[in-house]
Structures are given as C-alpha cells and as structure tokens.
Amino acid sequence: MKNILISTAMLIIPFTAAADELTEDRIKELVLEAIRENPGIVFEAAQLFEEQQQANQALAAAQVLASERDALExxxxxxxxxxxxxxxxxxxxxxxxxxxxxxxxxxxxxxxxxxxxxxxxxxxxxxxxxxxxxxxxxxxxxxxxxxxxxxxxxxxxxxxxxxxxxxxxxxxxxxxxxxxxxxxxxxxxxxxxxxxxxxxxxxxxxxxxxxxxxxxxxxxxxxxxxxxxxxxxxxxxxx
Structure with a gap:
C-alpha cells in the first residue's frame, strides 16, 4: 500500500507548486485529498506501480542474461x-x-x-x-x-x-x-x-x-x- 501511495503522490506532485518543499505529512494530505476527489487515481497509481515493477524486472533479467549467457547456453x-x-x-x-x-x-x-x-x-x-x-x-x-x-x-x-x-x-x-x-x-x-x-x-x-x-x-x-x-x-x- 505504501508503494501505491508513493505512486499516487507521483501522479499529483508534479502539478503542485513548490513540490521540493513539501513535507511527508503534507504529501499524505495531498494524496488523501486527491483520492477523495478522484477515487480512480488509486487504480492509475496501481497501474503505474505495476509498470515500474515490470520495467525493473525486465532490466534486471536483461542484465542477468548478458552476464550469464555462456553459463546458460x-x-x-x-x-x-x-x-x-x-x-x-x-x-x-x-x-x-x-x-x-x-x-x-x-x-x-x-x-x-x-x-x-x-x-x-x-x-x-x-x-x-x-x-x-x-x-x-x-x-x-x-x-x-x-x-x-x-x-x-x-x-x-x-x-x-x-x-x-x-x-x-x-x-x-x-x-x-x-x-x-x-x-x-x-x-x-x-x-x-x-x-x-x-x-x-x-x-x-x-x-x-x-x-x-x-x-x-x-x-x-x-x-x-x-x-x-x-x-x-x-x-x-x-x-
């Protein structure tokens, strides 16, 4: 759930002024406000998180294949x-x-x-x-x-x-x-x-x-x- 909240924050923070100055508590407030106004944003955040996970896994697998090609084949x-x-x-x-x-x-x-x-x-x-x-x-x-x-x-x-x-x-x-x-x-x-x-x-x-x-x-x-x-x-x- 924490990772999804972070992904949700990523969806809204780029559009928030002075994002660099936001505290953790303020980020949580913004996320909750965004969820109340647009519940669908949680689904979007989950999708974003899943896409990031898949991209990370694909990159890790590509690196392993490159380094272990001889051992595999x-x-x-x-x-x-x-x-x-x-x-x-x-x-x-x-x-x-x-x-x-x-x-x-x-x-x-x-x-x-x-x-x-x-x-x-x-x-x-x-x-x-x-x-x-x-x-x-x-x-x-x-x-x-x-x-x-x-x-x-x-x-x-x-x-x-x-x-x-x-x-x-x-x-x-x-x-x-x-x-x-x-x-x-x-x-x-x-x-x-x-x-x-x-x-x-x-x-x-x-x-x-x-x-x-x-x-x-x-x-x-x-x-x-x-x-x-x-x-x-x-x-x-x-x-």
Whole structure:
C-alpha cells in the first residue's frame, strides 16, 4: 500500500507548486485529498506501480542474461539435444515430477522436428522433492553411458511420480547398467550441474518449472510448439 501511495503522490506532485518543499505529512494530505476527489487515481497509481515493477524486472533479467549467457547456453556440463551447432539455443529448466514439464514433451519434440538448426540445453532443476533429486541425478549420470536422450524422454513419459523405484525401472527398460548408474550419480559434476541450475534460476527470477530462456526472451510456464517456434524465429532474427 505504501508503494501505491508513493505512486499516487507521483501522479499529483508534479502539478503542485513548490513540490521540493513539501513535507511527508503534507504529501499524505495531498494524496488523501486527491483520492477523495478522484477515487480512480488509486487504480492509475496501481497501474503505474505495476509498470515500474515490470520495467525493473525486465532490466534486471536483461542484465542477468548478458552476464550469464555462456553459463546458460554453453555450459559443457549441461546436456544438449537437437543440433549441437545450431544457431539458436533453447534453455529449459525442468523437474521430472512437474506435470507441466511432461506436457511440454510433445511440443519440444515438435520444435526439434520442425527446426533442425535449434539446440536445446537442459537444466535439471529438481525442486519437487527427493524423488525429483534422484531422477535428476540418474538422468545426468546416464550421460556416461551415452543414453541421456533416451532416458530423458522415458522419464518425461513416466506414469506416476518419479521416485527411486520408478526411475530405476525406466533405466532398466532402456538398457542402462544400474550398478554403474548408481556409482555415477555421486559424481561431483552432477552436484555442480544442479547447483548451477539453482543459481541461474534464482538470478533470472524463475519461480517454477518449466521455464525457458530463448534468446533474450524469458518464458516461465508451459508453452506450446507454436510459441517456441515463434520465440526461436525472433531470436534468430535478432542474431
């Protein structure tokens, strides 16, 4: 409420003589007088405050993208699907227990089928419990057996929650060596990947999965293939 009152004051003070000499009490009086005479000014102030917040968030996000571009798009410790030499990178933050992430699966497959010049960087971001952490570690460990792609799609098509038993079952079905998988799940590069995902998501301001970075655009939440293709084309045009 205080911020909205300040925004309301910003609407009226420029039209008030000797604004520099106004005391805090006098500003409050002017704001209350303005509200009594024109109640709609509160709505205008709320809109102004929201616009300022959005502008600040956009500026902060742009600064993070500029400083973290390599970490987002070129981290050698992040799995890449699609064309590894593609000219546009789609970064997806996801959790195997997120139902919306699973619903992205056919749309991501459609994007990869439609555009052979896209590279997709996957950031395992396990935020939905111990099962999510186990699944993320297993998926990252599967890289050592050259089966990340298969395992990722199998996990995204999983029925029910990703827990140790269901994760191991999915791994067995695609022919992973389970003893090796369990050993590899404790590798330091897996800790590093997950920690980097946590750091980047906080810096960008993402609050849930799935969340995407496509060029200079942030797309938190579920998006479909058409939206992905549009953002990819936009990023390509800006290159």
């Amino acid at each position: 070129r981290d050698p410790n992040a799995p890449v699907l699609g064309n590894p030499d593609g000219d546009v990178t789609v970064v997806e933050f996801f959790d195997y227990n997120c139902p919306y992430c699973r619903r992205v699966k056919p749309h991501m497959e459609a994007l990869l089928a439609a555009d052979p010049n896209v590279r997709v960087v996957y950031r395992e971001w396990p935020i939905l419990g111990e099962g999510s952490v186990f699944a993320a570690r297993a998926a990252l460990a599967s890289r050592n057996q050259g089966k990340y792609d298969e395992f990722h799609w199998a996990m995204m098509g999983l029925n029910g929650r990703a827990e140790e038993a269901t994760v191991i079952s999915a791994a067995e079905k695609i022919g992973l060596n389970i003893a090796q998988l369990r050993r590899d799940m404790n590798a330091p590069e897996i800790d590093e990947h997950i920690q980097t995902s946590m750091r980047l998501s906080r810096a960008i301001g993402f609050s849930g999965t799935p969340s995407f970075v496509i060029g200079d655009s942030l797309a938190p939440g579920l998006i479909d293939a058409e939206q992905m293709i549009s953002l990819v084309n936009q990023a390509r045009a800006n290159n």
